[in-house]
Amino acid sequence: MEEKKKEENTPFSNQIMMMNPENSFNSTPNSLFNISSSSCQVLEADHHHENQQKGSLGFIDIQDFNTPSSVFDEFLQNLTNPSIPSHSPAAPECSEVVNTPATPNSSSISSSSTEAAAANDDRKKNEDEEELDQEKTKKQLKPKKKNQKRQKEPRFAFMTKSEIDHLDDGYRWRKYGQKAVKNSPFPRSYYRCTSTACGVKKRVERSSEDPSIVVTTYEGTHTHPCPITPRGSFGIIPETAMSAGVGGGGVGGGFTSHFANISQMFHQQPYFHNNNLITPSLSFSTNTTNNNTSTFPPSFQEKRHLYPSTSSVPRDHGLLQDMLPSQLLKEPKDE
DNA sequence: CGGTTTTGACCGGCGC
DNA sequence: GCGCCGGTCAAAACCG
Numbered sequence: 001m002e003e004k005k006k007e008e009n010t011p012f013s014n015q016i017m018m019m020n021p022e023n024s025f026n027s028t029p030n031s032l033f034n035i036s037s038s039s040c041q042v043l044e045a046d047h048h049h050e051n052q053q054k055g056s057l058g059f060i061d062i063q064d065f066n067t068p069s070s071v072f073d074e075f076l077q078n079l080t081n082p083s084i085p086s087h088s089p090a091a092p093e094c095s096e097v098v099n100t101p102a103t104p105n106s107s108s109i110s111s112s113s114t115e116a117a118a119a120n121d122d123r124k125k126n127e128d129e130e131e132l133d134q135e136k137t138k139k140q141l142k143p144k145k146k147n148q149k150r151q152k153e154p155r156f157a158f159m160t161k162s163e164i165d166h167l168d169d170g171y172r173w174r175k176y177g178q179k180a181v182k183n184s185p186f187p188r189s190y191y192r193c194t195s196t197a198c199g200v201k202k203r204v205e206r207s208s209e210d211p212s213i214v215v216t217t218y219e220g221t222h223t224h225p226c227p228i229t230p231r232g233s234f235g236i237i238p239e240t241a242m243s244a245g246v247g248g249g250g251v252g253g254g255f256t257s258h259f260a261n262i263s264q265m266f267h268q269q270p271y272f273h274n275n276n277l278i279t280p281s282l283s284f285s286t287n288t289t290n291n292n293t294s295t296f297p298p299s300f301q302e303k304r305h306l307y308p309s310t311s312s313v314p315r316d317h318g319l320l321q322d323m324l325p326s327q328l329l330k331e332p333k334d335e
Numbered sequence: 336c337g338g339t340t341t342t343g344a345c346c347g348g349c350g351c
Numbered sequence: 352g353c354g355c356c357g358g359t360c361a362a363a364a365c366c367g
């Protein structure tokens with residue numbers, strides 16, 4: 001079992017897709033990024049069935065990750081702020097994307113993730129309180145109140161092309177259920193954050209269309225720092241700090257930051273990586289049109305040099321390269 | 336022994 | 352009302 005677990009903890013591979021499957025941006029098509037070695041694709045995910053992709057909405061070509069991050073930034077901005085037209089030459093179809101994930105509150109979100117975070121926080125508080133109440137009620141008397149619809153936590157989901165089902169995102173999870181899903185040969189696993197008073201849940205399932213794709217859906221926001229924190233300043237970044245974009249202060253930017261930023265824009269969820277740590281390297285400001293982000297490859301390399309040089313920072317785990325095929329990084333990954 | 340996983344049962348929402 | 356389905360519970364098993 002444990003062996004299997006460890007075995008499964010091998011790096012996942014070459015695609016990372018992110019999506020906003022639920023509700024923070026109410027009743028809108030959900031966006032899904034498909035970031036591969038050569039492209040970043042936006043798909044649409046079903047509102048409730050995240051693994052059902054409805055088609056490609058946009059496409060950014062990231063040739064060998066040489067596409068400047070500004071393109072990605074713009075892409076992101078377009079995604080969250082449809083009012084700003086895309087001029088990205090690398091994303092000729094992005095105008096579609098731009099208009100598609102239009103959400104009532106997305107403009108404020110894209111204008112400032114701090115505001116977005118604040119908004120999220122407010123909303124979250126209400127929802128958390130309600131949810132807490134409901135959970136208390138539920139625990140005391142089993143039958144739920146009838147006309148009290150269970151409030152849906154905001155969700156943040158992404159897809160990874162991986163053999164690993166349960167990606168380690170730095171938080172500790174306890175599995176509390178597994179269900180067969182209709183129209184899918186693969187079961188869905190339910191996890192809950194083990195931290196007390198943190199009601200974050202996570203669903204993990206494989207895409208029925210592409211078994212190599214794992215869909216991970218986070219629900220809720222962690223109310224505590226990442227527990228795996230042996231690494232100086234990286235590990236413990238309060239969510240507020242993360243959401244305010246003051247976390248990392250200059251660990252490159254680039255892809256990881258983009259990734260983080262996407263997460264933030266959606267729900268301030270920490271982004272994952274394979275083995276250990278969520279690295280909130282938010283040198284990347286809340287303004288998605290910033291140009292203080294570096295291009296993809298340099299930031300990878302930068303990170304590879306930055307982290308290992310610190311004695312307190314374990315070598316390779318917890319970094320982006322763990323998530324990406326070694327070919328991309330032009331260095332084999334040790335396991 | 337404490338924490339985690341497994342798994343069948345249970346419950347509520349929803350569509351018909 | 353009924354059945355299907357997703358989500359959760361909780362006891363037992365498992366593991367370090």
